[in-house]
Structures are given as C-alpha cells and as structure tokens.
Amino acid sequence: QKEVEQNSGPLSVPEGAIASLNCTYSDRGSQSFFWYRQYSGKSPELIMFIYSNGDKEDGRFTAQLNKASQYVSLLIRDSQPSDSATYLCAVLSSNDYKLSFGAGTTVTVRA
Amino acid sequence: NAGVTQTPKFQVLKTGQSMTLQCAQDMNHNSMYWYRQDPGMGLRLIYYSASEGTTDKGEVPNGYNVSRLNKREFSLRLESAAPSQTSVYFCASSEAGGGDEQYFGPGTRLTVT
Numbered sequence: 001q002k003e004v005e006q007n008s009g010p011l012s013v014p015e016g017a018i019a020s021l022n023c024t025y026s027d028r029g030s031q032s033f034f035w036y037r038q039y040s041g042k043s044p045e046l047i048m049f050i051y052s053n054g055d056k057e058d059g060r061f062t063a064q065l066n067k068a069s070q071y072v073s074l075l076i077r078d079s080q081p082s083d084s085a086t087y088l089c090a091v092l093s094s095n096d097y098k099l100s101f102g103a104g105t106t107v108t109v110r111a
Numbered sequence: 112n113a114g115v116t117q118t119p120k121f122q123v124l125k126t127g128q129s130m131t132l133q134c135a136q137d138m139n140h141n142s143m144y145w146y147r148q149d150p151g152m153g154l155r156l157i158y159y160s161a162s163e164g165t166t167d168k169g170e171v172p173n174g175y176n177v178s179r180l181n182k183r184e185f186s187l188r189l190e191s192a193a194p195s196q197t198s199v200y201f202c203a204s205s206e207a208g209g210g211d212e213q214y215f216g217p218g219t220r221l222t223v224t
Binding site for chain 2: 032
C-alpha cells in the first residue's frame with residue numbers, strides 16, 4: 001500500500017464549478033498535511049497546509065482534514081482555467097519528519 | 112532573490128557515465144532536498160540535508176550520492192548512470208525541516224540512454 005494515495009484523475013470540470021480532490025494516507029500518526037500545485041513542466045508550489053481536523057479556507061481553496069478516517073481533501077471553488085494543473089497531496093511522516101507525496105491529480109478546467 | 116536554482120536544465124547521458132546536478136538557494140534555508148519525479152509516481156525523496164554538514168537517505172537513495180557543500184549548495188551525483196535514472200530531478204529547500212514550506216527549483220530533465 002502506498003503511503004499517500006490520490007484519486008487518479010484526470011479531473012475535468014467546467015469553469016465556475018467546484019473541483020474536489022481526495023487524498024488518503026497510511027501513517028496514522030501524521031499531523032501535517034500539504035497541497036502543492038504543479039503546472040505542466042514547472043516545479044511544485046505550496047498552496048495550502050492543514051494541521052487540525054475540519055476545514056481551512058484560503059480564498060477559493062478549502063482544505064478538509066479527517067484524521068480518524070486518514071483523509072484529506074482540497075476543494076477549488078469557482079474553478080478557473082488558470083487552476084488547470086496537477087495537485088499533489090503531501091503528508092509529513094510522524095517518525096522521520098519527511099514529506100511523502102501522492103502521485104497527483106491532474107485537473108483541467110474547461111472554459 | 113533567485114530562490115532555488117538548478118543546473119543543468121536538461122542532460123542526456125549514456126549508460127555508465129557520471130554527472131553532478133547542482134543546486135543552490137539564496138534564502139538562508141537550513142534544509143535542502145533532492146527529489147525525483149516519474150510519471151504516475153509523484154515526488155520521491157532521494158536524499159536530504161537537515162543542516163549544513165549533515166545528509167541522510169530518503170526513499171530512493173541507491174545509485175546516488177550527495178554533498179552539502181555549504182549552507183547554500185547541495186549537489187547530487189550519479190556515479191554510473193542507468194536508464195532507470197531517467198527522470199525529472201527537483202531540488203528543494205526549507206527554512207527548517209519537517210513541516211516547513213519547501214521551495215522547489217525549476218528541475219533538471221535527465222535522460223539516460
């Protein structure tokens with residue numbers, strides 16, 4: 001079992017819709033969770049982090065964390081063509097404090 | 112501020128050749144990382160350096176060596192390249208380790224034939 005798993009995608013949504021990305025992780029002791037965005041041919045950049053159960057909102061992005069279910073998600077509201085990218089879920093290991101990344105979900109926003 | 116820089120951007124090697132990938136950061140960060148990214152596999156940690164003078168293995172260290180030359184620079188060496196090392200390599204840095212935001216360089220696209 002991979003440490004961090006993401007829905008494989010690709011995910012295609014119309015402009016203005018909500019894009020929902022899911023991520024599950026295996027390390028029950030993990031406390032810190034991150035979403036990175038990677039445009040095609042570019043390097044990843046951090047867009048959100050979340051440490052506590054519940055929701056965290058930043059502009060059009062909402063991260064949701066449920067530690068009991070070992071599940072973290074990212075919602076992109078009012079999706080724009082500029083949101084078209086691959087989104088990487090990353091989880092900080094509880095024993096060696098290294099980040100483990102999921103394979104990513106590619107989102108395409110249709111104008 | 113240039114952030115994290117990497118050289119070269121592209122490289123083609125023949126099997127058995129060696130090369131060094133260079134990485135430098137100008138953000139006075141303590142921690143630096145080398146990842147490789149392959150289709151469908153996300154980013155995998157090769158080596159990291161929590162601070163100047165220290166290095167440690169990540170998930171996929173076989174076939175690689177690293178040097179933390181000083182606080183700014185962290186190089187990755189392939190001693191005898193293999194086709195399985197064909198990948199995109201990213202260097203990253205963070206102020207400290209753990210959960211600090213990692214800043215990534217532009218990447219090196221390496222092909223081993």
